[in-house]
Amino acid sequence: MEYKNPIGVNINLETGVIPGAKKLVRRLSDLKGYFQDEEAYSELLKDDPVVYEVYAVEQEESEGDLNFATTVLYPGKVGREFFFTKGHFHAKPDRAEIYYGIKGKGGMLLQTPEGKAEWIEMGPGTVVYVPPYWAHRTVNTGNEPFIFLAIYPADAGHDYGSIKEKGFSKLVIEENGEAKVVDNPRWKE
Ligand SMILES: O=C(CO)[C@@H](O)[C@H](O)[C@H](O)COP(=O)(O)O
Numbered sequence: 404m405e406y407k408n409p410i411g412v413n414i415n416l417e418t419g420v421i422p423g424a425k426k427l428v429r430r431l432s433d434l435k436g437y438f439q440d441e442e443a444y445s446e447l448l449k450d451d452p453v454v455y456e457v458y459a460v461e462q463e464e465s466e467g468d469l470n471f472a473t474t475v476l477y478p479g480k481v482g483r484e485f486f487f488t489k490g491h492f493h494a495k496p497d498r499a500e501i502y503y504g505i506k507g508k509g510g511m512l513l514q515t516p517e518g519k520a521e522w523i524e525m526g527p528g529t530v531v532y533v534p535p536y537w538a539h540r541t542v543n544t545g546n547e548p549f550i551f552l553a554i555y556p557a558d559a560g561h562d563y564g565s566i567k568e569k570g571f572s573k574l575v576i577e578e579n580g581e582a583k584v585v586d587n588p589r590w591k592e
C-alpha cells in the first residue's frame with residue numbers, strides 16, 4: 404500500500420494566503436451575467452477589479468479524500484448588490500462541505516435545486532455546514548476582505564451551470580447602509 408504524505412500548513416489569517424496552494428483569481432469580467440444591474444456592471448468593468456481569489460490545496464478526485472481552500476472575497480458592489488462568488492452545486496451533488504469564517508463580514512446564500520434559499524451570516528469563527536444537494540455562494544457585506552476556509556470532498560467537483568443561468572432566488576443588496584436579503588425579480592422556477 405502506498406500512503407500519501409500528511410500536510411500541515413499555516414493559513415495567513417490576515418491575508419488568507421495558504422503557502423504552496425494553487426491560486427485562482429476571479430475578476431469582474433469572469434462574472435459576466437451574474438449581477439442584476441447590467442449598467443453598473445459595464446461601468447465597473449472598465450477597471451475590471453478582482454472580486455475574489457481562491458488558494459486551494461486539492462487532491463486527485465477520489466472518494467474519501469478531502470480538499471481545502473481559502474477564499475479572499477473583496478468588498479464592493481455592482482449597483483446595490485454586494486460582491487459575491489459565482490456559486491455552485493457540487494458535480495457530485497450529494498457531497499457536503501464545511502466553511503469556516505476567518506476574517507471580515509459576510510454570509511452564505513444556499514439554495515436547493517427547487518430554488519428554496521437560505522441566508523447564513525458569517526464572521527470570524529462561524530462554521531457553516533453545507534448539506535448535500537445545496538448550492539452555495541458567499542457574499543461580502545462588509546468593507547474589508549471577507550476571508551474563509553472551505554473543506555470539501557476531493558470528488559465533489561463544481562457544477563456552475565444552473566446558477567450561472569438562473570442565479571439564486573434571493574439577492575443580497577445594500578439598503579440604508581445595511582445588508583438586506585430580497586427576492587430576485589429575475590428568478591424563474
Ligand atoms: O465551495 C467551495 C469548494 O467546493 C469553495 O472553495 C469555492 O469554490 C470558492 O469559495 C469560490 O467560489 P466558486 O467560484 O467556486 O463558487
Ligand SMILES: [Fe+2]
Pocket residue numbers: 491493500539555
Ligand atoms: Fe462547494
